[in-house]
Amino acid sequence: xxxxxxxxxxxxxxxxxxxxxxxxxxxxxxxxxxxxxxxxxxxxxxxxxxxxxxxxxxxxxxxxxxxxxxxxxxxxxxxxxxxxxxxxxxxxxxxxxxxxxxxxxxxxxxxx
Numbered sequence: 321x322x323x324x325x326x327x328x329x330x331x332x333x334x335x336x337x338x339x340x341x342x343x344x345x346x347x348x349x350x351x352x353x354x355x356x357x358x359x360x361x362x363x364x365x366x367x368x369x370x371x372x373x374x375x376x377x378x379x380x381x382x383x384x385x386x387x388x389x390x391x392x393x394x395x396x397x398x399x400x401x402x403x404x405x406x407x408x409x410x411x412x413x414x415x416x417x418x419x420x421x422x423x424x425x426x427x428x429x430x431x432x
Contacts (some may be wrong), residue, residue: 330336
């Protein structure tokens with residue numbers, strides 16, 4: 321026996337009621353999500369008003385010391401600072417060339 325095709329098969333198998341039930345479930349879920357989004361600011365405002373006033377709202381972390389100390393302006397002569405920067409750049413970029421210039425490193429970096 322073959323199942324009837326077209327709309328007759330859908331109606332006989334109860335497909336319309338199943339489709340309407342599925343659409344209503346999705347519609348109710350979307351309404352619940354919309355109500356949640358609408359009510360969330362009010363619920364959070366109520367929650368904040370119920371919290372004790374002594375509780376810190378936003379705890380700021382303790383200030384961290386700087387990881388790198390910056391030299392004061394004019395702390396080193398211009399030529400000396402430029403030579404130091406050049407040496408660091410060569411050492412970090414091409415350790416082989418740095419070895420030819422007499423510079424060595426014992427620490428391996430990802431760039432090396």
